Amino acid sequence: MQTATQELQDLTAAAHAAAGPAAAASDVERASWLLAIADALDANVTELVAIADSESRLGPVRLTGEVARTSGQLRLFARVVTEGSYLEVVIDHANPDSTPPSPELRRMLHPVGPVAVFSASNFPFAFSVAGGDTASALAVGCPVIVKAHSGHLELSKRTAEIVTQALHDAGAPEGLFALVAGREAGTALVQDPFIKAVGFTGSIPGGRALFDLAVSRPEPIPFYGELGSLNPVVITAAAIASRGGALAASLAASFTMGAGQFCTKPGLVFIPAGTNFGATVAAECVGKAAAPMLTDRIAEAYPAGLAALAAQPGVDVISGSTEQNAEADGAGAVVFSTTAASVIARPAELLEECFGPTTLLIEYRSEEELAAALALVPGSLTATVHAEDGEDIGALVAQLTGLAGRVLFGGWPTGVSVNWAQQHGGPYPATTSLFTSVGATAVRRFQRPVAYQDAPDQFLPEALREANPLGVPRRVDGVLRLA
Structure with missing residues (x-):
């Protein structure tokens, strides 16, 4: 299974076209996409586990639990985006009496655009096609193209079919999600100009090679790699x-x-x-x-x-x-x-x-x-x-x-809870960044801050408008307000 160059370019172009509608979708809409994927995975658990067991040798008990973890983290990210603090909204009203006088500034996070995700060998569900990287990127409105791991190609293909159908049925934009395969396709994906960030879990040599590609592009992009760890x-x-x-x-x-x-x-x-x-x-x-x-x-x-x-x-x-x-x-x-x-x-x-x-x-x-x-x-x-x-x-x-x-x-590190407080990342070579790939703040990898200065209210994103129509938590003039 090898994705041809033209097919890859068509997929990244479609992802680019989907980025605008995905970013414009409401938090409730994007949460519904995640919930649709979670429900579809749970509905097909028996078939998926059988395929995964034939390819990964992990056994049905472990794999069944991993599907539950995967659907669970999709549901977590649905809660994260509807709760609203992930936007990190900050508002400072104008202060003409300060030195120098301060304009009005309103800042929040926006999706970066299409994201490439590389599946891991050791978690064919939770760190794979519909895993945490995919879920956290989709949650904030970033289209995702997954590079399948060679160790579980059939599972990747079937999971991608289920995810694609679930997103279609939920009314998500076309081009929001796709799957590619093959080493050459992975390399080309990182270098594609429409890709704006990469999530990777794998070896130090492989991850470092892709990291170097990502940062040496004409337009360098962030590469969030989880590589090796001695713990x-x-x-x-x-x-x-x-x-x-x-x-x-x-x-x-x-x-x-x-x-x-x-x-x-x-x-x-x-x-x-x-x-x-x-x-x-x-x-x-x-x-x-x-x-x-x-x-x-x-x-x-x-x-x-x-x-x-x-x-x-x-x-x-x-x-x-x-x-x-x-x-x-x-x-x-x-x-x-x-x-x-x-x-x-x-x-x-x-x-x-x-x-x-x-x-x-x-x-x-x-x-x-x-x-x-x-x-x-x-x-x-x-x-x-x-x-x-x-x-x-x-x-x-x-x-x-x-x-x-x-x-x-007093405990042991094997076992990573998926919740709001989790931090799954560390100094290099554990990861290539300071962000987590597990838990609520994993979404932060695929967002960038934008500040609006002296903007008329009607041109602001809803989360930044004075009346706070979305009811999201915000820091206003230095004071944290929960709604």
Whole structure:
């Protein structure tokens, strides 16, 4: 399945034509489009799960839950746009007595225009054709063209058919949504002059290549890429002494969940030196069955990643085997162990993400050594701390806050709630921007601010008019007003 050049150009031109009507549609109208897609996905869940299971090997239980998550986030964005604060309306009335005199300024966010979305391999629904990027872009009035992932082409095609029909039945503009496929089509999509932003979830090399294309265009555009993440965890000595067995069991469950193919897998676990925590984790992994990986390419890469880490000086394999045939037998859990001193000496070799059910335990001898090693960890989606009540971990929390977009206390990062407060993004290479790709504020990626100065009321968007006919939250002369 490969989208031809002319077809791609026709689709982007149609998206460009749909951008005006989509932006002009009311919040209620756009919410109805999202709800129509959500209802259609739920109505076709059995068919979609069967196709997804045949392509992704994730199993019907996981996939059925993922469809529910996908329709749920569509419904969340319908609530977001009808609530109104997503517009970030700010009004400052004229003040002739200020120095210098201030004109009247009214500002709000507008959709950027057609958006390209790249599907992820590890979430064939939630980060794919009708996933969060698509939902958040459509919510604010941006047409969407999705580049299908090669790992689930049939599912992408069928999902796109369902989305297209749902939008048509809901009265959405023609050209609002489309699907393309093929590596060349993806590259051309990022470079197409009608595309105004890109949402991407995938590997660091692939994402960085597309990012470079996006910013080197004659008209550079924002590229919102979620690339790679090690998601460090820090466990204190007091936490291990108090509940080491429970922590080991929950860690083993977290890093092997979904065959270790979650972007929030805890890939680095810092533990105090001189404990038996590593042996306890290793024992928890005994008997864990190997699991099939998403694609043959991912399965082929997993043993290579294991072998590269095992070959590093100072790294020990304390559970599992690095000699695997993940393509034929599935991916088996592997636990590595090293020291913070080794990480400090060779960060480039030891702080490399390995996609699959593996984690690296890193023993630290002091808080100073822990801080030095953490300072070398690349930006991550999450950072986690397990400590006991009364421990002074303020400095550690501050360091983790600078490292990740979500800081967890006492839990594990696998599992990303879809709600108003969620932040799924972090410093590079976790993401190429400071925005979230999950939760209500994901819409902010596909909007741009416009200010109107001394504009007659009748020419203003309704959200900016003095009477506030839409009843949206606004900040007026510095005071937040909910309606």
